[in-house]
Amino acid sequence: MRKLVILTVLGAFLAVLPEAAADTIRFVDGRKPQQNVEVMNETLDSIEYRLAGVRQTQKYPSAKVLDVVYTRTPDDYQVATDNFDVGAYQDAADLFLVAAQDSRRQKGLAAKCIYQAGDALMRAGLFSDAVSTFEKLESSHADSRYIPEAALGTGLAHLRGGSASKAKASFSKLKSNSSKYGERWGYEADLQLQMLSESKDPATALTTYRRLAKETQSKYPTVANQAKLRIGRVLISSKQFDEAESFFRTILEARTVSAPDVVAGAYNGLGTSLRNKPGAGDKELREALYAHLRVIVSFEGVVSELPEALYGAGKCFQKVPVEDAANRSRRMLGRVINEFGNSSWAAKAKQG
Numbered sequence: 001m002r003k004l005v006i007l008t009v010l011g012a013f014l015a016v017l018p019e020a021a022a023d024t025i026r027f028v029d030g031r032k033p034q035q036n037v038e039v040m041n042e043t044l045d046s047i048e049y050r051l052a053g054v055r056q057t058q059k060y061p062s063a064k065v066l067d068v069v070y071t072r073t074p075d076d077y078q079v080a081t082d083n084f085d086v087g088a089y090q091d092a093a094d095l096f097l098v099a100a101q102d103s104r105r106q107k108g109l110a111a112k113c114i115y116q117a118g119d120a121l122m123r124a125g126l127f128s129d130a131v132s133t134f135e136k137l138e139s140s141h142a143d144s145r146y147i148p149e150a151a152l153g154t155g156l157a158h159l160r161g162g163s164a165s166k167a168k169a170s171f172s173k174l175k176s177n178s179s180k181y182g183e184r185w186g187y188e189a190d191l192q193l194q195m196l197s198e199s200k201d202p203a204t205a206l207t208t209y210r211r212l213a214k215e216t217q218s219k220y221p222t223v224a225n226q227a228k229l230r231i232g233r234v235l236i237s238s239k240q241f242d243e244a245e246s247f248f249r250t251i252l253e254a255r256t257v258s259a260p261d262v263v264a265g266a267y268n269g270l271g272t273s274l275r276n277k278p279g280a281g282d283k284e285l286r287e288a289l290y291a292h293l294r295v296i297v298s299f300e301g302v303v304s305e306l307p308e309a310l311y312g313a314g315k316c317f318q319k320v321p322v323e324d325a326a327n328r329s330r331r332m333l334g335r336v337i338n339e340f341g342n343s344s345w346a347a348k349a350k351q352g
Contacts, residue, residue: 022036025047028221040057042144042145043144047065085301108145128157134157191226194230198230202237222259225251226258232248264302275316306339307336310349334349
């Protein structure tokens with residue numbers, strides 16, 4: 001009887017213990033993630049964490065970390081993530097900010113929530129709100145590793161909001177702070193600054209992108225893939241479709257360490273390269289169609305890439321002999337016009 005009582009009490013005690021954390025740290029170079037850890041904080045310098053069953057904390061340099069996936073999150077965080085995944089960005093932003101308040105004891109997670117709120121607002125087209133949220137992160141978590149992410153986001157929000165001058169100022173400020181933030185952010189700033197002048201001087205842009213891709217390939221493959229994406233785009237504009245195709249394929253080979261918008265852009269670039277090749281045959285056209293359809297089906301949250309994907313798929317259906325191809329083409333082109341009427345792709349879609 002005494003043994004039964006002891007076991008019952010022990011079981012009740014264990015039931016109220018906090019669940020062991022099983023956070024995951026993912027790395028920029030694509031190496032195997034560090035799983036089953038408890039992340040204590042994420043600063044500009046390092047990620048502080050504890051291994052399961054070990055009291056002493058350890059650290060990884062922040063520059064080597066791509067992302068931290070937390071398991072001990074408030075309920076609002078998961079709902080926010082679900083909303084983000086289905087494109088309900090404004091609702092997601094509101095919930096991420098609530099989750100940030102609920103995560104005050106987890107500094108890294110709280111800062112990440114505020115950054116994700118800003119990102120969601122930017123995707124919702126609420127650019128001034130996004131800038132304000134990124135600024136809130138800087139004032140409340142000045143030592144967070146999400147500060148340079150927010151600085152980059154501020155520049156992108158200004159750019160997408162129509163102010164190239166403010167975007168340039170933000171990217172220049174990010175570059176000037178790269179000695180504090182880390183080498184990667186100097187490269188990120190160089191990339192964005194070059195993109196601002198790409199159309200005016202494609203040759204210089206191509207040289208810059210090639211340099212950035214070469215210098216960051218081993219250390220910061222996420223930056224290298226963005227540079228390769230721009231190389232491919234410049235090559236498409238100059239009708240060098242074979243060479244453009246090869247760049248998009250190299251990005252897709254390393255897609256596990258790239259952001260979804262880069263991967264979606266690479267699929268669109270591949271489809272556009274294949275579709276526009278002189279004398280493209282059935283094999284190339286079918287692969288181009290599948291590349292564009294992959295963006296539509298698997299990357300619907302990357303709104304910036306959807307118009308091109310719909311347009312590209314619509315044009316492919318005009319050439320690929322599949323069932324109901326003509327109607328499918330009309331539906332795809334119609335979506336571009338109806339859903340993205342102010343885009344350059346809508347203007348092209350109206351031409352049939």
